[in-house]
Amino acid sequence: MTMSTVIVIRIPGIRLTREHCDALLSNVLGASDNRAHLCHAADAPETYIYLADALDSIMPKNPTNTTSKVGSTGTLAAAIAQYYPNASTALLQLTLDLRGQAWNKTATWHYVVETDVDATAEADFNDWYTQEHMPGLAAVPGTVRAMRLYNPDGAPRYHALYLLQTQDTFGSPQWLKVRGTEWSSRIRPHFRNTKRTMFNIIK
Template identity: 60%
Template structure:
């Protein structure tokens, strides 16, 4: 199963050079696609590393026994510089091309959440069968992806790469969000965080 490493750094907007300086001691950027985005209304940085971390370890760094161990080492390194940051290894569970596939994304919308245990099966079927395919089909959506965090919370991470900000909140977008199934599932969300980002360096396409 493909994996993505997500690094979250609160209260900072790091540019590409700062990110590369931070990661160079543990990540070989030649083997890793860096996707960098800044909170549009919040001062935070999200970094997505699109290769498995085991393939991205710098050549002069001792190899770890597993992707989880490698992620732990990356997290420890990042925390030395940004004590409030975190780094998580996530499984890609759904990856859909959008209506605007091939265009350059400028915006990156993220929904992170947990869900009540009794509604989890319904929640996952809703995302897979209706919600994410519906939003992928909205004009201006370039790509959609679901990630699953193996440990910790929130466990579910949905991202949407958008051609323009007007896509979010457009009539087709709102129609997908307003279905009966959506109304049944959404009250079961827990620990939910919704964030709009501007894309600084696009490494997911």
């Protein structure tokens, strides 16, 4: 768990095969990236590709030069748009990474919550996520890993993802108990621009 940044590529309207994903990354990065995490939305044709610390593949290491990082991400986005014009590309910062109850198991599903939050509730929102919500969901049987990421340059700003052993983990009594706390009820009305998606992980 050493990554610090993640690039997420969103391609609506299509479920990209592993072969096409590898070809895309080979074309835009100069080589296939075996760190790519490929997943398909369960209820709509949509593809997400996650690249952990992928900036190392497209630019020299320069951790203090944020402008270069943003510019290189823009270059990557432009290259991907040549193949998939509706695609979007964002550089996310990892803020929390937790081993789940099923850490040693294989994840086959991937649940994502992307959201903004009212500025008046943002501090409470972040405390809720880090102190109660994400640790609670990580402890649910069947959760392999739970991660929070932050988008400083776009929206939605917050990106929470949960790698799950089976889809049944989502909606289990233990999962629903974590979601149903008093603190959760206080925070959830402040969510804005929210997108919740269940993904099938493509090997």
